[in-house]
Structures are given as C-alpha cells and as structure tokens.
Amino acid sequence: MIDVGFFLEIIPKLLSGVPLTLQLAGTSILLGFMLALALALAQQGGHRRIVWPIRTFVAVFRGTPLLVQIFLIYYGLGQFRPALQTVGLWWLFREPYWCAILALTLNTAAYGSEILRGAISNVPRGLGEAASALGMSRLLTLRLVTLPIALRQAIPAYGNEIILMVKGTSLASIITLMEVTGIAQGLISQSYRAIEVFIAAGAIYLLLNFLIVRALSALEIRLTPYRTRT
Template identity: 60%
Template sequence: MDFAFMQEAFLRLISGVPLTLNLAFTSIAFGAIFAMLLALMRMSNLKVFDWPAQAYVFVFRGTPLLVQIFLIYYGLGQFRPTLDALGLWGFFREPYWCAVLALTMNTAAYGSEIIRGGLQSVPHHQVEAARACGMSGFLLFRRITFPIAVRQALPAYGSEVILMVKATSLASVITMMEVTGLAAKMISQTFRAIEVFIVAGAIYLVLNFLITRIIMAIEWWLSPHLRRPPAIEPRLEAAHV
C-alpha cells in the first residue's frame, strides 16, 4: 500500500463529498414529501388513489435504480422535441436534475412503505383517547398520529437515508463528479484501483457513521419515555430516608 498516494487520493476525493451530500439530502427531502403522499394514498381505502400508489411502489421497488437513472437521463433524450415544446428540456438535459429525480422517485417508493408501516403501528387506544378529548381530523393527525408514526418509522427510515447516501455513487454513470465519479476518473489516470476505492469506501463509511449518530440522537430526542431516569446520589437517598 502506498500511503502517500492514498493521502493524495483522499484530498482529491473529499472534494466530491459536498455533491454527494447534496444529491442525497435533496432527493431525501423531496422523496419524503412524495412518500408521505403515497402512504396517505395507500391508506385512503379509495381504489382511485390506492391502485396508482401500489403500481408506483411496485415498479420503483422492483426495478434497479441504475436502470431508472438510465431511462430518465438517456431514455427521455429521445423525446427532446416534445420536452422542448413543454419547456422541460432544460431540466432533463442536466445530469444533476436527472440524478435527483431518479433518486427522489426511488426513495419515495421505499419511504412510502416505511411511513405507511409507521402510521399503521400507532396504537388504536391512543387515537381513541385523543378523540375522547375532542381531537379529530388534521389536529388528531398532527398532535397524535404523526409524531408517534415518526418515532416508530425513524429507525427504518434512517436505514433508507444511509442507503440513499450510498446510492448517490450511481450518479457517476451520468457524468456526475461526486466521490465515486472522482474515484473512477482518478483510476483511469493512475490505474491504481485498490488504493482509490479503499479511500472512497472509507469516505462513505465515515459519512454514514456520522449520519447514524445523528439519527440515533434524533431518536433519543423523540423518545423521552425510553430514557433512563437519573441515578439518585447515595447522600440524597439517605437524606430522603
């Protein structure tokens, strides 16, 4: 192992981290909104909403993300005249927006099932208790159902966030110079794949470690009932007795 070269590779690859995080968190933010809409459509008990949502989830969970990226970036280019007429070609000719769109649509499909599971796991007696207190409709959803569902779904959604950070590596196939794109470029120049990919993997590992810590902190903050009570000091306990 050439550690001097690995240090050089690290300095070059670390410049791709901002784009990696930008792709990940932009797609997660938009995907979470879309996922919530899909989850509510699935739980509406109306076929006109439920069936399209089921079809969407089936398609985007059942096909590879790489194929979805290719279809959006390369496939839609065949319809340039139509997209030009609709004023959309400026969006679809940019690899960044195509990557964000593909990642968003993919994570929305997975996220919708996570959110739906969280909403369905809300204890029925808590909903009934809120209704007995006079809550209903959106107030019940905002004050009772949604906070409990978020707490229930957060561990699984945290895994989805980590998967999306790693999935940004696929954006390199459409010329995006994030961490993996810079790694591929450096390998083509130096032909030293092992060192470069070890450094790239280490960068992703550190990023996901930090994200895991943040998610755990949020989960701890949202679950005060699971925190251990502070230990009573012996002197205070003796004085109390």
C-alpha cells in the same frame, strides 16, 4: 505494500466530491420524504382508485434497480426532447444533476412510503379514538397524535433508507456527475491503482454513513427520552 503518500495525495481529491454527494443525497431524501409522506397518507383511506396507482408506482421503483431508473430518466426520456420542450420540461431532463435528483427522489419515495405507511398503520387506534372523544378534528389528530408517534417509530427503518440513498449517489457518476465515485473513476483512469482509490472512496462513504447513524441515534433518543442509551 500500502503507499501512504498515494493515499495522502488522492484523499483531498476524493473529498472534493463530498459536497456534491451530500447535495444529491440531502435534496433527494428531503423531496423523497415529502412525497413518501403524501403517498402514505393517501393510502390510509383505502380508496382503490388512489391506492392501486400508488402501489403500482411503489412496485415499479422497488422492483427495478436504481441504476436502470437513472439510465431511463437521463437517456430514455432525453429521446423525447421535442415533446419535453413543448411542455417546458427539457431544462430538467437535459441536466444530469436534475435527472439524478429525480431518480433518487422517486426511488427513495417508493421505499419511504411503505415505511411510513406501516408506521402510521401501527399507531394504536385507541389514541385516535381518544383524541376524537376530546373533540379534536381528524386533521388535528393526525398532526398532533398520529404523525409524531408514527415518525418516531419509523426512524430506524428510515435511517436505513437514508444510508442506502447516500450510497446510491455513487451511481450518479454514470451520467457524468463528479461526486466521490466519479472522481474515484477518474483517478483510476490516471493512476491504474483501483484498489487504493476504491479503499479511500469506501472509507469516505463509511465515515459519512457512520456520522448519519450517530445523528439518527441521537434524534431517536431525543424523541423517545424514555428509552435508555445502548
């Protein structure tokens, strides 16, 4: 039988981890989007010396689990402390928070770059030719024609990536960050009531992702007013 009193006791504690969850997700998604866009644009030229390193990066981060990436960045690179201190990067890799941000950013950038690359490639070539005929430069065409259309087309797929990143923040608990899942694990060790705690934690993630989906749907409708609401 469900203990309502226990749920009312643990939910505020779990909610205290939401700000860190949103901070991890928001920062990594923002940084990852900027990196993904740069990688997607860099591949448009088709130069092998540029394309192949990017594709290797994408293959590595898409082909390995996020959990492994977090472990390697936090625990693996931490073994090179003297070298990192020499180049002034130890401040980054000694903090679990920044290691989690780095892992999440690189992971979402790998997926996001493929989403954006496909969206940019799907923009009709005739639009670029029309812009060129009007005297617009390549940079201006990219900024005013190609990117706005590509970004609108990428919203549904990139929305899925945002949701995956929010859920991916739960893995930050393995490097001692006390976001929602980290707090849930602490509550389980105290109460030995794993089912109730994880149900409450899952409900919080579900609510967060529901709000994100609604916000992305509203954004898509705003950017594509010719579409009807569903």
